């Protein structure tokens with residue numbers, strides 16, 4: 001894999017629950033890539049993708065609540081990125097369920113989704129944390 005899986009302080013939002021969820025999402029995606037490359041059957045891969053989707057949906061409920069709570073000004077753009085990420089997960093699902101499963105393609109697409117998640121957290125999610133601590137929670 002590429003260094004897109006690196007998860008360091010540039011991915012910390014300051015909200016412990018959200019940071020923990022981000023870590024779980026990355027671990028889920030890493031596990032998916034590992035199982036794809038190990039030749040796991042499509043049904044197992046589909047189950048892993050289901051789990052990642054459940055994690056992501058639970059995460060965005062929490063994160064979007066935080067944004068509403070702090071009256072975050074860039075909420076609409078942020079929600080659009082969340083919707084786009086769900087589309088990326090659906091693309092992984094279609095790839096995993098294709099009649100002729102191409103593991104190289106699925107591994108590559110899954111790795112790209114990890115990079116997309118990392119970039120989202122390091123940019124959009126971190127800005128939520130910075131806004132919260134600078135404007136909303138500073139008293």
Ligand SMILES: [Fe+2]
Nearest residue numbers: 063078124125
């Ligand atoms: Fe987000």
Ligand SMILES: [Fe+2]
Nearest residue numbers: 022063121125
């Ligand atoms: Fe997030």
